[in-house]
Structures are given as C-alpha cells and as structure tokens.
Amino acid sequence: MISTEQALQTVLNSAQDFGVEEIPFIKSVGRILKEDIKADRDFPPFNRVSMDGIAIDYSSFKNGQRNFVIEGIQAAGSEQITLQNPENCIEVMTGAMLPNNATAVIRYEDVVIENNTATVSIETVCDRQNIHQKGKDGKVGDLLTQKNTIISAAEIGVLATVGKSTIKVAKQPKVMIISTGDELVGVEEIPLAHQIRRSNVFTLVSLLEKLHISSETEHITDDKPVLKSKIEAYLNEFDVLLFSGAVSKGKFDFLPEVLDELGVEKLFHRVAQRPGKPFWFGISDALGLSEQNVYQSVDKGAENKSQKKTVVFAFPGNPISTFVNCLAYFYPWYYKSVGIEQKEENAILAEDVVFKPSLTYFLQVKLAYRFGHLIATPITGNGSGDLASLVHADAFIQLPSAQTEFKKGEVFKIIRYREL
Amino acid sequence: MISTEQALQTVLNSAQDFGVEEIPFIKSVGRILKEDIKADRDFPPFNRVSMDGIAIDYSSFKNGQRNFVIEGIQAAGSEQITLQNPENCIEVMTGAMLPNNATAVIRYEDVVIENNTATVSIETVCDRQNIHQKGKDGKVGDLLTQKNTIISAAEIGVLATVGKSTIKVAKQPKVMIISTGDELVGVEEIPLAHQIRRSNVFTLVSLLEKLHISSETEHITDDKPVLKSKIEAYLNEFDVLLFSGAVSKGKFDFLPEVLDELGVEKLFHRVAQRPGKPFWFGISDALGLSEQNVYQSVDKGAENKSQKKTVVFAFPGNPISTFVNCLAYFYPWYYKSVGIEQKEENAILAEDVVFKPSLTYFLQVKLAYRFGHLIATPITGNGSGDLASLVHADAFIQLPSAQTEFKKGEVFKIIRYREL
Numbered sequence: 001m002i003s004t005e006q007a008l009q010t011v012l013n014s015a016q017d018f019g020v021e022e023i024p025f026i027k028s029v030g031r032i033l034k035e036d037i038k039a040d041r042d043f044p045p046f047n048r049v050s051m052d053g054i055a056i057d058y059s060s061f062k063n064g065q066r067n068f069v070i071e072g073i074q075a076a077g078s079e080q081i082t083l084q085n086p087e088n089c090i091e092v093m094t095g096a097m098l099p100n101n102a103t104a105v106i107r108y109e110d111v112v113i114e115n116n117t118a119t120v121s122i123e124t125v126c127d128r129q130n131i132h133q134k135g136k137d138g139k140v141g142d143l144l145t146q147k148n149t150i151i152s153a154a155e156i157g158v159l160a161t162v163g164k165s166t167i168k169v170a171k172q173p174k175v176m177i178i179s180t181g182d183e184l185v186g187v188e189e190i191p192l193a194h195q196i197r198r199s200n201v202f203t204l205v206s207l208l209e210k211l212h213i214s215s216e217t218e219h220i221t222d223d224k225p226v227l228k229s230k231i232e233a234y235l236n237e238f239d240v241l242l243f244s245g246a247v248s249k250g251k252f253d254f255l256p257e258v259l260d261e262l263g264v265e266k267l268f269h270r271v272a273q274r275p276g277k278p279f280w281f282g283i284s285d286a287l288g289l290s291e292q293n294v295y296q297s298v299d300k301g302a303e304n305k306s307q308k309k310t311v312v313f314a315f316p317g318n319p320i321s322t323f324v325n326c327l328a329y330f331y332p333w334y335y336k337s338v339g340i341e342q343k344e345e346n347a348i349l350a351e352d353v354v355f356k357p358s359l360t361y362f363l364q365v366k367l368a369y370r371f372g373h374l375i376a377t378p379i380t381g382n383g384s385g386d387l388a389s390l391v392h393a394d395a396f397i398q399l400p401s402a403q404t405e406f407k408k409g410e411v412f413k414i415i416r417y418r419e420l
Numbered sequence: 421m422i423s424t425e426q427a428l429q430t431v432l433n434s435a436q437d438f439g440v441e442e443i444p445f446i447k448s449v450g451r452i453l454k455e456d457i458k459a460d461r462d463f464p465p466f467n468r469v470s471m472d473g474i475a476i477d478y479s480s481f482k483n484g485q486r487n488f489v490i491e492g493i494q495a496a497g498s499e500q501i502t503l504q505n506p507e508n509c510i511e512v513m514t515g516a517m518l519p520n521n522a523t524a525v526i527r528y529e530d531v532v533i534e535n536n537t538a539t540v541s542i543e544t545v546c547d548r549q550n551i552h553q554k555g556k557d558g559k560v561g562d563l564l565t566q567k568n569t570i571i572s573a574a575e576i577g578v579l580a581t582v583g584k585s586t587i588k589v590a591k592q593p594k595v596m597i598i599s600t601g602d603e604l605v606g607v608e609e610i611p612l613a614h615q616i617r618r619s620n621v622f623t624l625v626s627l628l629e630k631l632h633i634s635s636e637t638e639h640i641t642d643d644k645p646v647l648k649s650k651i652e653a654y655l656n657e658f659d660v661l662l663f664s665g666a667v668s669k670g671k672f673d674f675l676p677e678v679l680d681e682l683g684v685e686k687l688f689h690r691v692a693q694r695p696g697k698p699f700w701f702g703i704s705d706a707l708g709l710s711e712q713n714v715y716q717s718v719d720k721g722a723e724n725k726s727q728k729k730t731v732v733f734a735f736p737g738n739p740i741s742t743f744v745n746c747l748a749y750f751y752p753w754y755y756k757s758v759g760i761e762q763k764e765e766n767a768i769l770a771e772d773v774v775f776k777p778s779l780t781y782f783l784q785v786k787l788a789y790r791f792g793h794l795i796a797t798p799i800t801g802n803g804s805g806d807l808a809s810l811v812h813a814d815a816f817i818q819l820p821s822a823q824t825e826f827k828k829g830e831v832f833k834i835i836r837y838r839e840l
Binding site for chain 1: 445515610613629739791810
C-alpha cells in the first residue's frame, strides 16, 4: 500500500499528450489554449475618442478661445476626417478615430451647443484629454494570452479582437467509463430487493463534463471472459479507461487479474487513504498487447501504434470512493496531460476532527467565505457508501495520514467540486 | 444617476419566472433542480455486506468457535440466501445482501481458508461488524436534495440512485445578444484603419454559457429605423435582450430613444460606478406594445401574452464595461429568477488602492489562496477599454463609492469569472 502522495506522483508521471486540434474560437470555452495569442494591431489601433463630445486643437483653448464652430462629425466606424481650421471643432463619438489636427476632446456635458457653435463651459481642459492613445494598451506583436491557458470568457474577447476565428486547443482524451457489479441495474429500472441502481458511471460522466471531456459508458457483468474481451477492445480504442468496482478482494473482483492478463502494467493497487483505498492504477502500452490486437486497430498508423498508451484508473465501487478518486487523481492527471498547472486551494477547518487510522482522510466539507477566509465545516456522512452526504458538501478536505488530531483553525488542502 | 446597490435592487426586483421543463437527468449538470428528490427506498436498501469475507452467526464466535465450514457464497446482485447451520459460514462479497441468520462479517484478511473451512485468525470480532445496516444512511421518503439546487455531479449520483431518469429543472430564459456600432466588423474580417472587430457579443455568449444559457446574437448598424424594427420583433420573441453599445451620449446612441418609443419602461440609466456607468436597464410588458405586435406572436397563448415581459440590459460598449455589468447585474438577476440564492464571496486586498471619484470601483484582481485566506492583487489596466487586462485577472473586487482609500488587508466583495 502506498501513500496518497506517492500515488499522485505515479499518476502524474503517467500524463499523456493527446495532441492539438483546431476548433472555432466560440466553441473553446473551458478548453486549453495551445498557441500564443499575439496582438495583430496596436491596442487601440488608432487614437480613439473615449467620450462623446467635441474635438479641438488644444492650443486654441490654451490661447483663450472658448467658442468653436462645428466643422463636421466624426462617427465611430467612419474614416478619419481632418479639422481644417484650428479654431473650429468636430463633433466626435466614443470609439471614433480622433480627427487629424485635433488634440483634445471635451465631453458634451462640458459644452453648450447653439447655432452650430460649441461653447466650452468649464475652465480646465488638458492636452490629449479623453483620447485613448494608439498602442497604449498594447503594441502589435505583444503576447496577449499564453498557450496552456484555460479559455474563459475573457480570452474569448481577446481571440475575437485579434481575429482568431479558429484556434489550436489541446485534444481531449478518449475516455470509456465502465461499471461492474451484478447488483447494478439501470436508472429507469425498479431494483429487486438485492439490487441497486447504477450511479457511479453518471457521476463520472458529470465530473468529466466539467473538464469538457465527453465520454462513453458501459456496464459489464461480473463474468471474467466477457470482461476480458471487452476491455481488450477498449484498450485499443481509448486513451483512458475509468472503472468503478471489482478491484477489492471479492471472489468476483476479476479486474486486476484481467488487466494483468491483458498486459496492462500495474503501477499501484491500494492507497493509504479513506475512502477509496482499493484504487488500482496502471498503464497499457499497445506494444504490450498481442500482435493480433495491434494489427486489428486498422485506423491507426504504424507510428501511432508504438506511441499508443492507455491509462487505466480502476476506482473502488463505493460512490464516494469513485467520486473522490476521480477528483484527487484523474483531475490532476488530466491537467498535467494538457499542460495546466493546477493551483492548490486550501481552507480553514471549522471544527476539531479526530481520525486515528494511518490513512489520508478525505472528509466532505461545506465551504463558506467569512472576511476573506475560506472556512471548511465537516459534513459527517456514514462512511464511503453514503452518496447522499455529498450533496450537502462542496469539497473534500485532505487530512494527512501523519496526523490523528486536526484542530479547528488549522489549514489543509481542499478539493472542490461545487462552485457556488 | 443611481448607486450600484439601488441598481442591483432594481434589477433583482425585475426577476422573472421562466417556468419548468422536464429533461433527462444526465443532461442536467449546471441546471436548477425544480423538484424535491426523495429516497425511493431505504439507503442501503438491505443489510449490505461492506467487506469481502465470511458471514457468520456472531453467537457461535462468542461461544468460542473459530472454525467455520463454508456453506455457500452470497454474491453482490444475487438473491438473499440463508445460513442453514449457525456453526457454518457463507462467503460474502461487498455489496451483497447479508445472508439470513448471519450477524457478522469477518474480512478475508482475518481468516485462513483450507478444505472448505474458514479459520478465524483474529481474537476480536464484534456483533454486526462489516455490515452496512439497512436504512442507516436514509429512510424511504427522506428528502435527499431540495428543489432550487444547482445540479452538480453529486446530485447526478443521487438522481441515478433513486431512479429519476428525467427531472424537472428551471427553463432557461430566451436571450438575444445585440451589438451596435458602425466601427465593428466580423472576427474573420481584416478591419480597416478606423474599424475594430466585434468581441463583446462573444464574451457575453461565453459568460451565459457558464450559466448553461444558450443565446442568439446579432449585430445592428447605427441606423435608427433598422434598430427599431429589429428590436420590436425581438421584444416579442425573447425574455431578455442584452445590448452592448449605443447607450452613451453620442449622436448615434439611439438605443434609449428607440427603447422608449417601443414602450420599454426605463428603470434606470447610468449607475455610479466605473467602469460601466452608462448602463441602461428597463422592462417591456407585451401589453405595452402595439396591439398588432401582440397578436403577431401567434405561438403564445392569450394568458401567456398578458404575462410576457422582456427584460432589457443595455450595457455600455466598452469591453470591460460589458463584461463587469454582465457579472454584476445579469448573473444575480438570473440566479434570482431561477430561485438560487447567490452566496457573496469576498477577498483580502493585497495592496493599497486610491480611487477618488464618488463611484463604486470594479477593479480587476488576480486571486490566490494563502493559508486559507483569499488574496486579491489588483491588475492595473488602462481603463475600461483594456480587454487584454482581463485575461491576467480572475475577478473584480468591488470597492464601495463611500470610501476613497482602500488599505491592504481590508476585505471586499469579489465577483469571480475564473475558477482555477
């Protein structure tokens, strides 16, 4: 049995590169940018009027002039015009180019317009006022957004501004989510006394959806030959297999055995944590599969074949075990794979907690902000089977195995699954 | 000009109910649950074996017996069997029903099995050990998740467990996003010297996508009759119109005028804040529109017609103004409309800030977690036009208008737009 730290390091060492694809920028929120975005022009691209009003030659105002005959209008989106007479003015609109020869803008609030003449009603006007200078926010060629950024609405605005209608993003891994366990029936079925409904595949689908990864799902009964033949096919087709169940010590927990027979290298089985201890993790190299299988995957080029690795996360079947392991291991693995450095978030424990076993304890907590402090209040569930307790919490707090008493006010890492 | 607090209250008072729709549970992440979810059975639904091992009659162990002949196997997903002889045992798997007459489970690690007999190798066994008691986590009829909850992966698990394959969620508003401004060209176009590309509609689309609201977009040139006829049609068709631009004092800022002519009631125009001051907000009642228009909307029943209100958020055209106003006003309006109480998040200012104008100041900040404290470091942009500065920040900190000096260490509300 290894520690959570060792397990996480092993998982991170198995990060994979899924390559890059080009997609329409407007479909890219939540995806990982894979190219540097540079300014295609200065920002602003011209001396930009930043207030509706009149544009004048500042030196006329400085020389005491207060009445300016209106020569014309410079609208946003119109070609630049020229102030012909330095003693006149031009009406200008926010977003317009500053007219040639104009050097200051006075807002409508500060002038009175009568008979085509604007009279300035304030005493102080500054040179270059209300002009957003060409290139002030950025120069052509400036790096605006670095590759390896998670694209949010802010990046969408930048991409639109510089004309990147399509962009390069990290390809998502192809993921298959597989539940096992003969006690499981479909969501729409009425379970018999000894049955329960499938739920873990759906929580996993939803957790992956948050990462903008779409996935496929399948349920396989506890039948070793069936399990083996299906997994064999999936290893060729998918980048990641996520299992829920069949990794413990039961008579029908065939999964570790089957994965071994299929040449999937076990990197660890069992992690010193609660819940989620029987977590099995391994990696399959296509070269490790039988020749036949490699050649069956006809849609892959010879070069790809030698690169193809499938990462296998086999989580214990208890709902909270599956849930926390996906957050604590699959999420970091994904972020590492696509080039994102995950920031650690931590919170202040609101109550004393005692946990004796020499295991890392992932405890459900409700989060609250108080005066800039993030407070984590434990939600006591009934062990790893209690899915209902998850809906009352927002995160897990990760209490280290070296400690048995955790005091109110101490700060620990949290793994959040709910924002609001 | 009204305060941000008054503006927000006015916006919240205009919250609308869009009704309820039923959708497949697996499509519901991020949507708002509109029914209480109750347990359809006890949790667990039977006395559930929680360790792989053997099930015995505890009194035999208590009476000193240590060797148990194996009578059979109780697998997960099999009908309950019965321990026939209280001096025998049954092999049991995690997730299985506890066999009749069995009262304790001893895990495989603590027994030695030879010749179909299990010998217990530990000294202490407790009555009812390793049995997850029927109903311990919840009873049939218990409320598991309340209506008016944002559905996350945790709720998906609960919905699957209780067999809710379809669920009632809040209908999303129908939203049209409209940009104005003759200086704007498409993302794929090369702007002329006096032009820039459209970006605000796309940031708005992305910000709404975070709320799982899909929206339509349109660009209208600064032509009053065109603007008027298009808006008239949209008022009949959409629940919300989001505008960007044309609300300031410019000659071509026709929007307030057009909205007034179309019978949209102005609730406020201009808010004491920076950026985003010229924000215009109003509401249109279908009854206020011309008879003709009401009757044109043939797909709406007579009763609906009298209820139909369209809420109009007309944001200033500067990129950051549009962005912050969407977060500070549209988001709270949406959450109120669908029945969600938004939690206020606050953070600790990392640097002194001086802001003299008597305006609420929405300042871009970068967030970091340090020892359970959320630290907000200002990112100094170049005023409301500087879209590029948004990509370096994670949130806005809201500095109140009554104060002009804001000290390092003081705590203020933040409005976050990036999670990681």
